[in-house]
Amino acid sequence: MSTEIESIIVKFICREATAQELDKLEVWLKSSDNTKVFKQLLRVNFAIDNSLNHFNDAKIHQILNEQIKHHQKAKMRKKNMRISLYALAAVALIIFGSAFYLKFEKNNLNQQNVTPNIVDVSDEVPGAILTLEDGAEVLLKNGDTYQNNGVKSDGKQLIYDKNEDSDKVVFNYLTVPRGAQFELKLSDGTKVWLNSDSKLKYPESFIKGESRIVHLLYGEAYFEVSPSNLHDGSLFEVRNEERIIQVLGTQFNVKSYKEETKTYTTLVEGRILLKSRDEKYALKPNDQIIYNKERAEYKKQQVNVFNEISWKNGIFSFEDKKLKDILKVLSRWYDVEFDLRNHQLGEEEFVGVLSKDQDIEEILEGIKSSGIINSYQMNQEIIIIN
Template identity: 30%
Template sequence: MEDYSGYFRQGDLIAKYLKGELSHPEREELADWIAQSEHNRALFEKLTEKDTLGQELDRFGPGDKEAAWERIAAETGHTQTARTTYIGTRLGQLVAAALVIVISGLLVYQVVYKDTPTQPVAQQLNDILPGGNKAVLTLADASQINLDDATNGEIARQSDMVITKTADGQLVYDLSKATAASSSQRVPVVAYNTITTPRGGKFRVILPDGSKVWLNAASSLKYPTKFLSHERQVELNGEAYFEITHVKTSPNVARPFRVCSEGQVVEVLGTHFNINSYSDEKSVKTTLLEGKVKVIKTLANVSSNRPNGKTASALILKPGEQAQLASGNRPNLNLIAQADLEEAVAWKNGQFHFKDTDLPTIMRQIARWYDVKVGYQGKIPDMKFRGRISRDVPLSQIFQILQLSGVNFKLDGRKITVKS
């Protein structure tokens, strides 16, 4: 396999140049490389351009090209007149690491793959690509539709409901497209569907009442194809972000929406919130962004469909708050008054967001999104990480950032070994 260490060395030198951290020997080394050819000189000029770096760094965080450049300039002090810096925070280290990776990656592409652009660089390096819009829809009759392979447009009809798949990875339940014959049925038939995302998958659903659900990797949502009773209820395993439509059963009575997950029920009317209920996490987290929700701790499991009357405790959340239901035999329901909303919904916005996050938690997120298995060799490093990384980058770029913080990895197929 090609040795790319030289390109990463040059990337490191160029990053240090932008930050004003070159030692005298490193300055001479970079100057010698630039002087070797006109191609190297042109590459250096291109890789130190504001527009080039701003566009590439935008993949590591939110905002447009100009905002991305301003973030790196703030951390490195890179302006038109000065290139001095002081990086003293973990976030600064991650931004600096992103700078090295972007420059090195552009070097590899320009030098090695410029003449063979038909295949993505990540595939040529046997890299693992990020997840995408993947899910399986299980209908009421137990038949399954692989949404990865299904063509866009109508994919099924159930009673008076038409199910459509859109080009942007969304499943829509639409009553307005029903035929006159099916709509004239006197007794509506209620059927239950389940959408399941694999590891490395995500999908969106517009429910029959117009509510929107974003489903994260390794998750499932069970719901009726039509909400008929005085309440609306779904069952969640894994993680999902909800935007619930406000519906009234009468002019003065609102119809509640309930999300049942392991050990709790969340009751809402019309609101935006996120539930993380993965079984391998330390707690179930319900984070409210807009509106009001009631989180009820119960002794029932998901399959019971509703609280069993043995309610242990409940919390009313206001926007910006988070309820945490600890796992174990004696779970506690705790209120976090000031939750990090960006961190809670970063996955929905296409990011990993780490805020004093330990390595095992990071690796669980990586395992779900890249569909890999994770093991540890030796003691698990006791480290905390801060920063944002795009979920659209190949796995190797995640590794490069973590390795610059002292974490080592070995990749064998789809098995990652973290080595201390």
């Protein structure tokens, strides 16, 4: 593992990685061996949380406690679902220089019977649905291949390799169900990542010289837009209800779920212009526009984009996030429903990082260990939380 990748992973854990560094990390993760190492790092904080008082390495114990105390002073009033991210970064640095993690897991976790059950669910998730212009539906399931008239899929990604010189717009729809994610490459080279429970409307090919328009009907999508200078200056537009997002070539995220009262547009790099009726908002990197559907109001703020886009890599990173909002994400990721018996618990805030490869019960145990909830009961597709 290179020093650069080590540095990027630590920044990733601390949510300080730039968009360029995340791209490098994504390339590195294409190797299955690298992915295994990365998953170990994500679950090590669970291990520490459950076994901090049971291992004997005084040096590491001292480092972790110093970092935890520092974090607690800065976040005195916040409940922390898992160990401090800064402590986790310290652990990561140690892991890179020794075999500490393997020794720690063998000698301590197994004795305490708390080894997290992390599984790769890639073969179990439902497939996306491609709807053609004539209404025909194609199930794009992991492991299956599809190819027809310049369109191909391996069950994880859908690619359009068509000529842009079209004189007619033919729309397709891609629907990603709960519990799944999917990647799409449009005919102009624009890449789109669709999160769980999302639907995108887009043309098979764009008309040369005209705006390249797609519609996010609902859900969440991350766009990496092919620059306009490669397409005779044609703008790229994402339309979501009455909002129009115009770009020349950039990376941004749009979140607009049907059951939520707010929509979020977040710029990662480049520039975009969000238009809605008589309102216009120019966004710079790290800017976010929040639209409150109930009040019909817009709000502009600066955010840590890592927390907004990490989902496309199977990670949910949150800071001062309410439990009720975390449960919404888990509901989509694992296709389950939650029954939160004490609604006041939903207002409790957490800091942490979750991986989609984690077992849902492991995550619930982590929430329980924080002391916020007393118990949970898994009943088929409904999880009751007390």
